Amino acid sequence: MRTRKWTGQCQCCGKHTNTYIMSWYSERLICLECSDKEQQRDDIQDVKDADALDYLRRHGYSTKDLEQQIQSRKQGRLNE
Numbered sequence: 001m002r003t004r005k006w007t008g009q010c011q012c013c014g015k016h017t018n019t020y021i022m023s024w025y026s027e028r029l030i031c032l033e034c035s036d037k038e039q040q041r042d043d044i045q046d047v048k049d050a051d052a053l054d055y056l057r058r059h060g061y062s063t064k065d066l067e068q069q070i071q072s073r074k075q076g077r078l079n080e
Contacts, residue, residue, distance in 0.1 A: 004029050024048065045073070 009016050010031035012023065017031045024038055024047045038044060049070045056063045 010034055024051070 004011070004022075004027060006020055006029050008018065010020065010033075011028035012030045012034040015031050015033065019032055020029045021032065021035045022028070023030045023034070024044065030038075049066070052066060053063050053070075056066065
């Protein structure tokens with residue numbers, strides 16, 4: 001697994017900052033402003049769900065309950 005080094009510069013927008021987080025969409029280390037922009041995307045919950053399912057599968061945990069929650073949430077979106 002490759003680790004990224006924080007250089008003090010957002011790997012998305014280039015802003016200099018002391019605070020960062022990993023992007024949900026890539027391995028880039030991003031500033032909190034770019035993270036806030038990610039949180040506003042329409043597909044953010046789908047990305048988070050995929051990440052959680054991947055984690056559970058890689059560690060041999062059951063995904064049944066989470067898959068049901070995802071399905072219920074998606075059905076709720078379709079009914080809106």
